[in-house]
Amino acid sequence: MRFRPCIDIHNGHVKQIVGSSLSDNDSRAEDNFISEYDAGYYANMYKHDGLYGGHIILLNPSGSEYYDSDIKQAKKALEVFRGGMQLGGGVNSDNAADFLDMGASHVIVTSYVFREGIIDYKRLERLVSAVGREHIVLDLSCKNVNGDYYIVTDRWQKITNEVLNKKLIKALSECCDEFLVHAVDVEGKALGVEKAVVEILGSCEDIKITYAGGIHSIEDIKFIREHGRGKVDFTIGSALDLFGGSIPYKLCTLQQW
Helix, strand or coil, X not given: CCECCEEEEECCEEEEECHHHCECHHHECCEEXXXXXXXXXXXXXXXXXXXXXXXXXXCCCCCCCCHHHHHXXXXXXXXXXCCCEEEECCCCCCCHHHHHHHCCCCEEECCCCEECCEECHHHHHHHHHHHCHHHEEEECCEEEECCEEEEEECCCCEEEEEECCHHHXXXXXXXXXXXXXXXXXXXXXXXXXXXXXXXXXXXXXXXXXXXXXXXXXXXXXXXXXXXXCCCEEEECCCCEHHHCCCECHHHHHHCCC
């Protein structure tokens, strides 16, 4: 189990937000933290500490007035830590290779693949053909609906008909290198992990998965280690001291989880 760092970019700034508050209307979100530093600052820190495999997420939709500013921030990070971080936000089969050329190790995709409530396998095939499965991370961010966890798209605003479970993860693992899973109901709230989601991820064999959402204490990390069976990696946003929280970043980098 590894700590995977993150850089979330919204309206051209490195931020931490409450995930469920994100709206494309007027580019609104409830901010937990707005950094005075740019994305390159954080990427340089992660590179110095040997933290490969973190993710950069562009939280504005492609075509919005802020998307180009988000891209400029992402470029700063990728120039500093070339090949060290993954990038998601507005990725499709036409531009995925451009993001890899920019310096991303992988592209992270949800909305392009999950369309009209279901998996669009033709789009997924085009993406694999464009960059190879070894450069693809599928984001299976999910929301609790009547006890099941449904995949959500479009910056966590649309609920699909696809349920997160071991069968779905196994099937999609043939088309990607790893998965990123945000538990949207707790994302950015630092109120504790979505335990049932961690247990689903821990049931998957020989698949690289990173969990995100709600981590607010060392006990949460220990829960992921135990119930993720030591195989599920984790990322921390708002609760990390880098972003105004209380969990020491240095502890995450030094601790042998």
